[in-house]
Amino acid sequence: MNDIEFSRLVSVLDLEDGDYQRQSIDADAEECQALAGWFSIAGVESLHADILLKRHGRQVLAETEVTARIEQTCVVSLQPLKLTVEETYTRAFDPDVRPSGEFDETIDLDPGSEDPPEPLVDDVIDLGKMVAEQLGLALDPYPRAKGASIDPRYVEVEAPKRDNPFAALKGLKLDG
Numbered sequence: 001m002n003d004i005e006f007s008r009l010v011s012v013l014d015l016e017d018g019d020y021q022r023q024s025i026d027a028d029a030e031e032c033q034a035l036a037g038w039f040s041i042a043g044v045e046s047l048h049a050d051i052l053l054k055r056h057g058r059q060v061l062a063e064t065e066v067t068a069r070i071e072q073t074c075v076v077s078l079q080p081l082k083l084t085v086e087e088t089y090t091r092a093f094d095p096d097v098r099p100s101g102e103f104d105e106t107i108d109l110d111p112g113s114e115d116p117p118e119p120l121v122d123d124v125i126d127l128g129k130m131v132a133e134q135l136g137l138a139l140d141p142y143p144r145a146k147g148a149s150i151d152p153r154y155v156e157v158e159a160p161k162r163d164n165p166f167a168a169l170k171g172l173k174l175d176g
Contacts, residue, residue, distance in 0.1 A: 063089075094119070097119045
């Protein structure tokens with residue numbers, strides 16, 4: 001995946017332990033168009049995020065509420081679907097985490113566990129990239145219009161049961 005064209009760099013250098021700062025970001029029309037292409041969807045009409053950045057020790061937590069109006073295409077009827085995506089999440093950033101590609105170490109992750117912290121490089125967080133990535137995760141990969149159904153002629157029908165070709169050999173016995 002190429003770098004995204006929706007970037008909002010924010011410095012958290014002056015954020016002391018226990019302090020917080022509020023950020024609000026919106027995508028303009030050009031950025032919405034770039035995001036739609038990045039996600040391979042019909043359109044992004046709007047994208048807004050309210051973010052609360054809180055310093056917790058060396059880490060910075062980003063508590064985020066995202067609202068996006070998007071257009072996807074129904075996988076059954078191919079009709080356009082206007083949808084609203086609302087997502088709330090928290091992401092941690094840590095200066096002790098190295099950006100990917102800086103080391104050749106295998107990390108075993110448990111899908112049920114919390115996400116590990118993201119790298120915090122030079123006390124700067126790209127809020128636009130963070131919001132766009134989370135929106136991408138929230139998109140339905142197979143959007144379906146209400147009431148859309150597949151024509152029964154195209155639904156895979158279970159293959160008829162056939163006799164086991166080796167059943168006839170079962171009764172044969174080799175005398176040796």
